[in-house]
Amino acid sequence: MPATVESFRCMMCGHEYQEKVEKDQDKERSCPKCRSNSIRHLKKKATATQE
Amino acid sequence: MTYSEVESVSGYIGNFTVQIRKKARYVNPKLCNSCGECVKVCPVVKPDEYQMGFSSRKAIYIPFPQAVPCSYVLNMNDCLGNNPIACGKCADVCEKQAINYDDRDEIVTRQVGAIIVAIGLDPYDPTEMDEYGYTRFENVITSIEFERLICAGGPTGGHFVRPSDHQRPQRIGFIQCVGSRNAKIGRPYCSNICCMNTIKDTLLLADHYPDTENTVFYQDIRAFGKSFEDMFQRSKEAGTRYIRGLPGEIEEDPKTRNLRLTVENTTAGRIEHHEFDMVVLSIGVVPPKDMAKISGMLTLSKTSDGFFMESHPKLKPVDAPTRGVYFAGFCEAPKDIKDSVCQAGATASRAGALLNAGRVKIEALTSRIDEVACMKCGQCAAVCPYGAITWKKGEVAAVVEAACAGCGACGATCQYGAITMRHFTDDQIMAQVRAILANKPQDKVFAFACNWCSYAGGDMAGISRIQYPATNRVVRTMCSARVAPEMVLEAFRCGAPVVLVSGCHYADCHYINANRQTVKRVQKLWDQLEKAGVRPERLQLEWISAAEGQKFAKVMKQMEELRKTVTMEEIEFGRTALQPKPKKKPAKKELEEAVATQ
Numbered sequence: 001m002p003a004t005v006e007s008f009r010c011m012m013c014g015h016e017y018q019e020k021v022e023k024d025q026d027k028e029r030s031c032p033k034c035r036s037n038s039i040r041h042l043k044k045k046a047t048a049t050q051e
Numbered sequence: 052m053t054y055s056e057v058e059s060v061s062g063y064i065g066n067f068t069v070q071i072r073k074k075a076r077y078v079n080p081k082l083c084n085s086c087g088e089c090v091k092v093c094p095v096v097k098p099d100e101y102q103m104g105f106s107s108r109k110a111i112y113i114p115f116p117q118a119v120p121c122s123y124v125l126n127m128n129d130c131l132g133n134n135p136i137a138c139g140k141c142a143d144v145c146e147k148q149a150i151n152y153d154d155r156d157e158i159v160t161r162q163v164g165a166i167i168v169a170i171g172l173d174p175y176d177p178t179e180m181d182e183y184g185y186t187r188f189e190n191v192i193t194s195i196e197f198e199r200l201i202c203a204g205g206p207t208g209g210h211f212v213r214p215s216d217h218q219r220p221q222r223i224g225f226i227q228c229v230g231s232r233n234a235k236i237g238r239p240y241c242s243n244i245c246c247m248n249t250i251k252d253t254l255l256l257a258d259h260y261p262d263t264e265n266t267v268f269y270q271d272i273r274a275f276g277k278s279f280e281d282m283f284q285r286s287k288e289a290g291t292r293y294i295r296g297l298p299g300e301i302e303e304d305p306k307t308r309n310l311r312l313t314v315e316n317t318t319a320g321r322i323e324h325h326e327f328d329m330v331v332l333s334i335g336v337v338p339p340k341d342m343a344k345i346s347g348m349l350t351l352s353k354t355s356d357g358f359f360m361e362s363h364p365k366l367k368p369v370d371a372p373t374r375g376v377y378f379a380g381f382c383e384a385p386k387d388i389k390d391s392v393c394q395a396g397a398t399a400s401r402a403g404a405l406l407n408a409g410r411v412k413i414e415a416l417t418s419r420i421d422e423v424a425c426m427k428c429g430q431c432a433a434v435c436p437y438g439a440i441t442w443k444k445g446e447v448a449a450v451v452e453a454a455c456a457g458c459g460a461c462g463a464t465c466q467y468g469a470i471t472m473r474h475f476t477d478d479q480i481m482a483q484v485r486a487i488l489a490n491k492p493q494d495k496v497f498a499f500a501c502n503w504c505s506y507a508g509g510d511m512a513g514i515s516r517i518q519y520p521a522t523n524r525v526v527r528t529m530c531s532a533r534v535a536p537e538m539v540l541e542a543f544r545c546g547a548p549v550v551l552v553s554g555c556h557y558a559d560c561h562y563i564n565a566n567r568q569t570v571k572r573v574q575k576l577w578d579q580l581e582k583a584g585v586r587p588e589r590l591q592l593e594w595i596s597a598a599e600g601q602k603f604a605k606v607m608k609q610m611e612e613l614r615k616t617v618t619m620e621e622i623e624f625g626r627t628a629l630q631p632k633p634k635k636k637p638a639k640k641e642l643e644e645a646v647a648t649q
Binding site (some may be wrong): 012 | 574
């Protein structure tokens with residue numbers, strides 16, 4: 001399965017992290033820090049701007 | 052119908068159309084009397100899959116002794132063909148003239164009212180667990196291979212020998228949980244059958260060869276069924292040693308081909324070394340390869356372990372989320388023969404009850420499509436997890452009410468207001484939003500909760516007397532996928548400082564996978580809010596199960612904390628910034644044209 005590294009931000013605590021995501025992956029996400037499910041998938045453009 | 056495969060399934064409860072590929076056998080089972088003359092002359096020799104490659108078969112063979120019908124099959128991939136120069140010997144010797152080289156696969160169509168899915172399991176392939184040396188050491192075998200070696204109908208006629216030198220092993224080690232309860236290899240679940248299978252194997256060995264020394268390495272022995280504990284005790288009394296701890300490594304002595312294991316005995320608290328003549332890996336089970344194909348055909352969902360998910364784990368344990376489809380056996384979860392038989396009986400009863408009733412009663416919670424307003428875009432059909440919406444390009448979509456389960460994902464997706472979800476209409480939900488936020492909206496935590504999990508999680512918090520802020524106001528929808536973006540935006544327009552959308556966990560979604568639509572919508576809404584200058588954190592998403600009263604209370608406390616950070620200026624800005632834009636002109640024009648043509 002092809003995989004890419006994607007960026008995510010927890011909308012509850014603000015924690016940002018990266019994760020390897022396989023194509024068509026169907027996975028429930030939760031923040032590794034606060035366990036919230038409000039995980040925003042940051043688009044590549046948005047990540048680049050923030051960096 | 053044996054030696055056949057389902058190609059496609061369409062339709063709905065009581066009215067399925069199934070296309071089946073009847074594979075070519077090249078031997079007419081009505082004529083074949085299984086005399087075996089063809090096997091004697093067949094020159095092709097191939098490893099016998101049923102005997103795990105320990106013996107061979109011919110290109111024409113009976114797949115396994117209990118095969119029904121008990122007639123031969125010709126494997127055309129192995130056969131040299133009916134070329135007089137190459138072969139054709141089996142046809143020459145067959146007195147009944149049962150062999151037909153021109154046989155072809157046949158597609159058969161059947162109308163059925165109910166479907167029972169009983170596609171079984173695949174054994175775990177231990178190749179990836181290289182520490183056990185399954186591919187490197189001949190005397191490391193799997194529990195399935197052990198089964199063939201000790202079986203009277205097996206390749207050695209029941210004489211238990213080790214593969215390297217065909218001598219009877221004296222010291223045999225069994226390693227439990229190979230491919231089970233191991234999150235590192237993505238198999239965190241217990242395979243259910245391996246403990247008792249190993250106990251049975253040790254008893255067999257003790258019975259056949261009382262002088263063998265059997266040692267079992269385990270994490271836990273799960274002997275929970277009727278008489279299972281008794282069997283476990285009998286195995287110990289027969290001399291089997293049980294050591295708590297799984298070996299980290301296996302090495303082979305190149306001279307004797309014996310196997311050396313290093314293991315941490317967690318009961319004694321020391322590292323031990325053991326030597327065996329043979330090691331048996333007690334392999335777990337995995338969902339069958341055809342799972343994805345069947346899942347797609349019948350719109351079924353899977354649990355995180357990869358097995359099919361039932362409609363309800365307690366109240367509908369054999370029903371699939373798709374009406375008229377039932378499960379039996381391993382495909383739903385790992386289980387032993389007794390449980391599989393029980394489940395098969397329950398499944399047959401459920402299917403029989405459905406067919407005998409002759410008619411189906413469905414909930415009034417279904418979607419309805421306004422043919423005039425429908426813009427024929429087909430988005431509703433794309434998001435329906437049940438395939439209950441029929442649509443062809445350029446045509447108005449239609450709901451098959453018998454297949455519709457009432458999640459409302461279609462209603463939330465339709466941008467033209469053409470879909471009405473009975474009892475949960477847009478107008479009804481919007482009216483609730485406006486009424487809740489009519490007075491002092493700045494003091495309220497506004498939440499949408501799905502009927503089955505999140506709302507029940509709130510109930511659980513209540514009956515468990517778990518304290519949480521009294522500021523929350525909840526609107527119930529059947530599924531979180533029913534929450535349209537407009538509903539969330541309307542809450543912000545009405546002055547809600549924060550909005551929560553909550554639904555079932557991924558594995559618990561009561562509408563197959565409708566809550567994935569919720570994720571997509573909330574992602575888009577975060578983008579939309581940010582674009583409009585509204586803090587996207589004001590919208591939150593949570594998965595809360597019916598048993599998670601604690602989590603419901605925790606989330607509500609977090610939402611209350613978040614609410615306190617939202618200023619009145621932010622709320623007022625949100626009210627104006629999120630005002631609806633005028634509808635697209637072309638859509639309106641198309642709508643007028645559609646009305647005019649009626």
